[in-house]
Amino acid sequence: MTAAALRHARYVVTENPITLVAFSMLVTLLFLALVGPALAPYDPLKSDTANTLKPPSARHWFGTDQLGRDMLSRVMVATRLDMAIAFLAVALSFAVGSLAGACAGVFGGWTERIVSRISDTIMAFPLFVLAMGIVAALGNSVFNVILATAIINLPFYARMARAEANVRREAGYVEAARLSGNSTMRTLVVHIYPNCLPPMMVQVSLNLGWAMLNAAGLAFIGLGVRPPTPEWGILVAEGASFILSGEWWIALFPGLALMLAVFCFNLMGDGLRDLIDPRRRT
Amino acid sequence: MPLLSVEGLSVEFRTRDGIVKALDRVGFEIRRGETVGVVGESGSGKSVTAFSIMRILDPAARITGGRAVFDGLDLLSATEREIEGRRGRHLSMIFQNPRTALNPIRQVGRQIGDVLLRHAGVSRGAVRSRAVELLAQVQIPDPERRYWAYPFELSGGMCQRVMIALALACGPSLLLADEPTTGLDVTTQAAIMDLIDDLARARRMATLLITHDLGLAALHCERIVVMHAGHVVESAPTAALFANPRHPYTAKLIAATPKPGASLDELAAIPGGLPDLRGALPACRYSPRCERYAPFCDEPLPLLVPASGHTVACWKPL
Amino acid sequence: MDTLLEVASVSKRFPVTVKGAARGSEHFLQAVDDVSFSIGRGECVGLVGESGCGKSTLVKLITRLLDTSDGRIWFDGQDIGTVPADGFASVPQRALIQMVFQDPTDSLNPRFTAFDTIADPIRRLGGIRGSRNVSERVLALADMVGLPRELLGRYPHQLSGGQKQRVGIARAVALEPRLLVLDEPTSALDVSVQAVLLKLLDDLRRRLGMSYLFVSHDLNVVRLLADRVLVMYLGRIVERGPVSLVFERPRHPYTRALLSCIPDPGGGAAGRRIRLSGEPRSPIDPDPKVCRFYGRCPDGHDRCAQEMPLLRPVGAEHLAACHLA
Numbered sequence: 001m002t003a004a005a006l007r008h009a010r011y012v013v014t015e016n017p018i019t020l021v022a023f024s025m026l027v028t029l030l031f032l033a034l035v036g037p038a039l040a041p042y043d044p045l046k047s048d049t050a051n052t053l054k055p056p057s058a059r060h061w062f063g064t065d066q067l068g069r070d071m072l073s074r075v076m077v078a079t080r081l082d083m084a085i086a087f088l089a090v091a092l093s094f095a096v097g098s099l100a101g102a103c104a105g106v107f108g109g110w111t112e113r114i115v116s117r118i119s120d121t122i123m124a125f126p127l128f129v130l131a132m133g134i135v136a137a138l139g140n141s142v143f144n145v146i147l148a149t150a151i152i153n154l155p156f157y158a159r160m161a162r163a164e165a166n167v168r169r170e171a172g173y174v175e176a177a178r179l180s181g182n183s184t185m186r187t188l189v190v191h192i193y194p195n196c197l198p199p200m201m202v203q204v205s206l207n208l209g210w211a212m213l214n215a216a217g218l219a220f221i222g223l224g225v226r227p228p229t230p231e232w233g234i235l236v237a238e239g240a241s242f243i244l245s246g247e248w249w250i251a252l253f254p255g256l257a258l259m260l261a262v263f264c265f266n267l268m269g270d271g272l273r274d275l276i277d278p279r280r281r282t
Numbered sequence: 283m284p285l286l287s288v289e290g291l292s293v294e295f296r297t298r299d300g301i302v303k304a305l306d307r308v309g310f311e312i313r314r315g316e317t318v319g320v321v322g323e324s325g326s327g328k329s330v331t332a333f334s335i336m337r338i339l340d341p342a343a344r345i346t347g348g349r350a351v352f353d354g355l356d357l358l359s360a361t362e363r364e365i366e367g368r369r370g371r372h373l374s375m376i377f378q379n380p381r382t383a384l385n386p387i388r389q390v391g392r393q394i395g396d397v398l399l400r401h402a403g404v405s406r407g408a409v410r411s412r413a414v415e416l417l418a419q420v421q422i423p424d425p426e427r428r429y430w431a432y433p434f435e436l437s438g439g440m441c442q443r444v445m446i447a448l449a450l451a452c453g454p455s456l457l458l459a460d461e462p463t464t465g466l467d468v469t470t471q472a473a474i475m476d477l478i479d480d481l482a483r484a485r486r487m488a489t490l491l492i493t494h495d496l497g498l499a500a501l502h503c504e505r506i507v508v509m510h511a512g513h514v515v516e517s518a519p520t521a522a523l524f525a526n527p528r529h530p531y532t533a534k535l536i537a538a539t540p541k542p543g544a545s546l547d548e549l550a551a552i553p554g555g556l557p558d559l560r561g562a563l564p565a566c567r568y569s570p571r572c573e574r575y576a577p578f579c580d581e582p583l584p585l586l587v588p589a590s591g592h593t594v595a596c597w598k599p600l
Numbered sequence: 601m602d603t604l605l606e607v608a609s610v611s612k613r614f615p616v617t618v619k620g621a622a623r624g625s626e627h628f629l630q631a632v633d634d635v636s637f638s639i640g641r642g643e644c645v646g647l648v649g650e651s652g653c654g655k656s657t658l659v660k661l662i663t664r665l666l667d668t669s670d671g672r673i674w675f676d677g678q679d680i681g682t683v684p685a686d687g688f689a690s691v692p693q694r695a696l697i698q699m700v701f702q703d704p705t706d707s708l709n710p711r712f713t714a715f716d717t718i719a720d721p722i723r724r725l726g727g728i729r730g731s732r733n734v735s736e737r738v739l740a741l742a743d744m745v746g747l748p749r750e751l752l753g754r755y756p757h758q759l760s761g762g763q764k765q766r767v768g769i770a771r772a773v774a775l776e777p778r779l780l781v782l783d784e785p786t787s788a789l790d791v792s793v794q795a796v797l798l799k800l801l802d803d804l805r806r807r808l809g810m811s812y813l814f815v816s817h818d819l820n821v822v823r824l825l826a827d828r829v830l831v832m833y834l835g836r837i838v839e840r841g842p843v844s845l846v847f848e849r850p851r852h853p854y855t856r857a858l859l860s861c862i863p864d865p866g867g868g869a870a871g872r873r874i875r876l877s878g879e880p881r882s883p884i885d886p887d888p889k890v891c892r893f894y895g896r897c898p899d900g901h902d903r904c905a906q907e908m909p910l911l912r913p914v915g916a917e918h919l920a921a922c923h924l925a
Binding site: 323324423437438467468469470471472473476494495496497498501534535539540541542544545546549550552 | 650760791795802817823847861864875876
């Protein structure tokens with residue numbers, strides 16, 4: 001079984017060159033997230049006042065910032081935090097949102113009304129503003145950034161899951177499951193819910209990019225993660241004030257890293273869905 | 283002079299698992315006003331044949347040989363422009379699932395109007411009344427009101443009538459009907475087929491009826507062409523085909539169809555399954571399943587010449 | 601004959617909203633209306649009717665996927681109508697009433713292999729513990745329905761229509777039910793595959809001693825397998841009786857029309873074809889005094905619009921609901 005799954009994974013990744021590119025980028029990012037701090041040439045927090053605002057050179061590939069910290073190291077180390085926030089926020093959002101949506105789609109009635117009203121309430125706000133509000137209210141911490149990002153993404157999953165579950169509720173195999181002695185809850189969890197997943201995979205991938213931008217955006221305006229913790233948003237914020245005076249590298253490289261990560265997630269969408277959908281297996 | 287003469291039609295599909303040789307040297311002909319049935323099971327290639335003639339095949343398909351001469355023009359080698367001039371106007375098609383073949387977000391009357399404007403050269407002012415006339419001709423009750431209906435508001439039978447109206451809007455001389463009544467009730471099926479028969483007779487229109495239902499073909503077609511795995515295996519006038527089937531597959535197909543008076547034991551199953559159309563195929567694609575197989579059956583079969591008599595593609599016919 | 605299933609005056613109404621109706625008024629779609637019949641042990645009863653006749657709803661009522669609005673259902677002497685559909689999964693009778701579905705693709709979970717699909721009822725209700733025992737049972741079932749063992753590891757999209765349907769049949773008989781409802785089991789399949797599966801179904805019935813409720817629009821197929829037949833129209837049973845009697849001497853005009861529309865593969869036209877005019881009456885708020893077939897019926901008297909015809913005997917065990925029969 002697992003051998004077949006691995007073969008299928010390999011097939012999906014190599015079939016489409018775009019998936020391959022995206023997948024390679026993802027692997028690189030994950031690698032950096034895991035071992036980045038160990039590989040970084042310099043301590044990202046250590047300032048070196050003799051070497052402030054130096055442009056990119058052989059010693060400092062990405063240059064140094066206003067406190068003489070090596071930008072390359074800071075960008076590398078920030079990968080871990082950004083990736084962690086993105087993945088955790090989306091995982092939380094996905095888990096809670098899709099389950100709530102699936103229950104709403106299958107049970108209807110009050111479950112559906114409650115889930116819909118909560119989703120509508122969340123969507124009534126400009127989502128970034130809502131995230132700002134949540135973090136401001138709960139305090140600046142990584143956990144609150146994750147929580148806020150998760151909350152604002154809930155409606156997308158809830159809606160999608162609800163629609164998918166609603167359609168599948170009438171399917172023959174669901175009736176067959178009930179005939180086989182599955183309770184309504186079990187039918188939902190074992191039969192309906194897993195079949196709702198493939199269409200949501202693309203959404204998950206896009207969401208990862210969005211969540212990352214969200215966290216970076218919050219950090220940019222001073223909420224959530226605070227300096228000196230390296231995080232791409234903070235780095236861009238710090239670098240922004242130096243662009244006009246000509247030190248372009250401080251904002252550019254973290255910005256580029258952010259862009260590439262989001263790009264990678266966007267490309268991954270289709271590939272992820274193909275991985276999950278058994279119909280794509282040959 | 284036949285209206286449509288198909289000769290040596292061969293079609294391949296490129297798929298990720300290899301090349302599927304969907305059709306191999308298919309040939310038949312239809313004369314003006316005649317109704318010919320193409321009968322076969324799923325995978326026999328009957329729909330692909332129709333799509334090839336209309337040139338609406340999937341992009342993965344490639345016509346690798348043959349001609350389909352319609353009123354002097356070879357449809358298979360004609361340019362897109364020449365085909366567009368014929369399609370919809372002289373040569374038209376109705377499909378299996380009427381609801382999905384109609385645009386779900388456009389009223390049915392307007393869809394008919396679109397065809398009239400594009401192909402029949404009807405002026406904008408006259409379009410609505412012409413469309414309502416057509417709806418009445420296909421026996422849709424209350425056509426004035428139904429002009430504004432959406433496909434989802436109509437039953438399966440009514441949607442099929444709308445599709446017939448669409449197909450007949452420009453008075454074509456040939457109608458390709460791809461499983462037009464599959465999925466419809468028996469009584470609706472009878473009504474729709476009667477409608478097609480009546481309209482065909484009134485307009486001297488030829489019909490190519492594609493179906494897996496032998497009984498239906500028997501009732502409405504003057505000649506029947508039997509297909510199996512991309513080959514035409516037999517072609518004969520209806521009465522002759524049933525009275526005296528010459529290809530073993532045809533005989534088995536007739537025996538496998540439940541009919542009044544026959545018992546379950548008499549129902550014959552056809553052993554084996556369709557051959558895999560990728561990879562190497564024997565000369566006669568039925569031979570792996572045939573109980574009459576003999577070594578000379580591996581000789582390449584002659585091209586089945588489209589003719590009006592009783593022809594069979596078999597080295598050892600019944 | 602020993603009765604296995606007894607259906608008495610069963611009805612099912614669905615509330616609907618009607619465009620342009622007065623506010624606060626309630627409207628109902630009468631899907632099944634006052635249906636009564638029985639199925640004996642080991643018997644095969646055919647149920648024929650066209651789309652909108654209520655046979656799908658009736659099937660859901662009998663298999664307890666839906667609750668009735670009125671009427672009682674007895675299975676093996678027990679009143680199973682009182683247990684709500686939601687809770688029926690845990691009742692002992694659940695295993696004894698099973699179904700084979702029409703669409704082989706829709707009735708199999710795309711994420712389950714054939715093995716998992718067949719094993720599901722065994723794991724839930726089969727009382728068999730241990731994966732080795734479950735495996736054995738699944739393999740035995742695969743053999744019984746003629747499904748090659750090597751196909752058990754495949755997903756539905758990797759199987760042909762006939763193979764998928766065999767999986768569906770194996771799943772349905774896994775718990776050795778007493779009543780098997782077959783909802784157009786072969787209508788989505790080719791004729792050659794159909795022949796094989798019909799013989800299999802007939803064989804299984806005798807071997808496992810099951811009763812069948814065989815739903816089909818194809819009367820030729822029903823004729824082959826069924827002992828008795830029920831004809832439904834717009835939620836009511838309009839005729840019922842032994843297959844030979846109903847098919848050779850139909851007494852209800854709708855049955856006659858239905859039979860006359862069957863194409864005969866023998867090549868001859870099946871007699872004079874009765875063309876039905878118009879569309880069926882609306883099933884919403886039907887008038888209880890008017891015969892449902894009135895208006896489309898080629899025969900028809902004033903009495904048909906004043907008094908609903910009830911099933912009455914017209915032959916040996918043969919009943920028809922028509923004033924003129």
